[in-house]
Amino acid sequence: MRKPPKNLLNTSDLVAKHPELNENLHGLGSLYGKIIFACRMEQGLTQKELAGKALIGLKTITRAEGGFENLGTTTYNAIFRALGLSTAGVAELMYQMTREQMDSASEHGVLV
Amino acid sequence: MKYRPIIAIADENNEDIVNDYLIQLNEESLSSLDAKTHRLFIQKAFDLLNVTPLNKLQDYTELTILINGEERTKRYEIIKPLGVMPIYELRYAMNENEHLRFTFFPFSYKEIESYIFVKVFKKTLIPPVNETNKMRDLTYQMFLKVLKNPKLYLEGEE
Numbered sequence: 001m002r003k004p005p006k007n008l009l010n011t012s013d014l015v016a017k018h019p020e021l022n023e024n025l026h027g028l029g030s031l032y033g034k035i036i037f038a039c040r041m042e043q044g045l046t047q048k049e050l051a052g053k054a055l056i057g058l059k060t061i062t063r064a065e066g067g068f069e070n071l072g073t074t075t076y077n078a079i080f081r082a083l084g085l086s087t088a089g090v091a092e093l094m095y096q097m098t099r100e101q102m103d104s105a106s107e108h109g110v111l112v
Numbered sequence: 113m114k115y116r117p118i119i120a121i122a123d124e125n126n127e128d129i130v131n132d133y134l135i136q137l138n139e140e141s142l143s144s145l146d147a148k149t150h151r152l153f154i155q156k157a158f159d160l161l162n163v164t165p166l167n168k169l170q171d172y173t174e175l176t177i178l179i180n181g182e183e184r185t186k187r188y189e190i191i192k193p194l195g196v197m198p199i200y201e202l203r204y205a206m207n208e209n210e211h212l213r214f215t216f217f218p219f220s221y222k223e224i225e226s227y228i229f230v231k232v233f234k235k236t237l238i239p240p241v242n243e244t245n246k247m248r249d250l251t252y253q254m255f256l257k258v259l260k261n262p263k264l265y266l267e268g269e270e
Contacts (some may be wrong), residue, residue: 003268004268005267006120009162017141017142018142041165046257047176063176063178063183072146094115096115
């Protein structure tokens with residue numbers, strides 16, 4: 001009997017071993033980080049170029065993409081603005097990511 | 113922004129090579145900071161692959177993780193095509209000598225494009241070990257099997 005496919009985005013085993021990673025891997029910061037990375041890549045920007053556009057430090061961009069939780073709303077707003085994203089746009093992307101993640105997991109018969 | 117699921121399937125011997133490797137790395141991460149770092153970078157690469165088109169990751173790209181409150185960034189070409197379409201490798205250097213490679217292919221099923229991972233292996237400089245072509249060809253064989261019977265391989269049933 002064939003072994004079923006596995007969802008490589010499922011980090012439950014890793015988080016079970018390192019509970020402190022839960023926020024980092026599943027929190028809001030992680031979701032924002034994914035959006036920032038995807039939009040930056042779409043626009044062909046390096047982290048340094050995005051930092052320049054957002055008028056913030058390079059370290060702040062690396063933290064944002066890394067899923068660092070302690071960044072303020074003002075910082076995120078500056079990054080999103082530099083990427084041409086409105087608050088509504090970010091909310092739409094978050095909704096879309098969550099929705100598509102659930103849909104595709106059920107289509108493939110693999111658990112998230 | 114498009115979401116692409118990242119899935120691992122069992123290989124030609126019905127062995128969960130990729131998933132088993134990640135579980136082993138999770139286990140090692142309990143006692144090794146290096147293993148935890150590797151595991152987080154690999155997970156980050158999966159996370160970013162699922163929201164970024166393949167062609168955008170074939171150039172130098174920064175990957176950042178947070179580990180024990182500090183961020184670490186690597187800048188390299190995460191994805192490389194392996195010459196036999198549609199097989200690619202996801203790349204990660206564990207150190208100067210050991211280079212981890214995951215082989216995979218994009219696949220559309222029920223109107224959803226996913227990345228299907230099949231193999232993981234280590235390339236080393238000393239001793240010189242490079243199984244890339246062998247793994248690429250085995251992954252291509254799995255691609256053909258999935259193409260022939262996607263329901264079996266992607267849903268685990270006929």
